Amino acid sequence: MKKCLEAQGTEIKFGDILFIRSGWMASHASLPPTRLHELYATFPHHKFVGIEQSDVVLRWIWEHFAAVAGDQPSFECWPCPRTDWSLHEVLLSGWGCPIGELFDLEKLAEYCREQKSWSFFVVSEVCNVASGVASPPNILAIF
Incomplete structure (x- = not known):
């Protein structure tokens, strides 16, 4: 990730939002319904x-970002290979750091x-949504 940011000339500032585009949504959208049914x-x-x-990744997020988001169904790899904690637990429950997915x-x-x-x-x-725990965001990027 750091090399990608350097190649783009992007300077990280405290409080930024980390967006990661993996191509998952574009790939998923290109599949015909029959293939999607087979996969699921x-x-x-x-x-x-x-x-x-x-x-290391957790510390990097803590030191730089106010929120994280991506285009995949899970911001972190899933299933989680760790048994003692997951990023979702730490970011959402521990730090109150929003996670955007899909x-x-x-x-x-x-x-x-x-x-x-x-x-x-x-x-x-x-x-x-009263008592809601997740919600689709209404998000806008302003340049």
């Missing part, structure tokens, strides 16, 4: 790529390439 019918235990659950980041990435800028202001409001 034959994989009772889903496996997803994602951020490594390590002390974000469609393709148009945003295209616009960033056109502008040659990977920094922007983010505004987000979640649905107000």
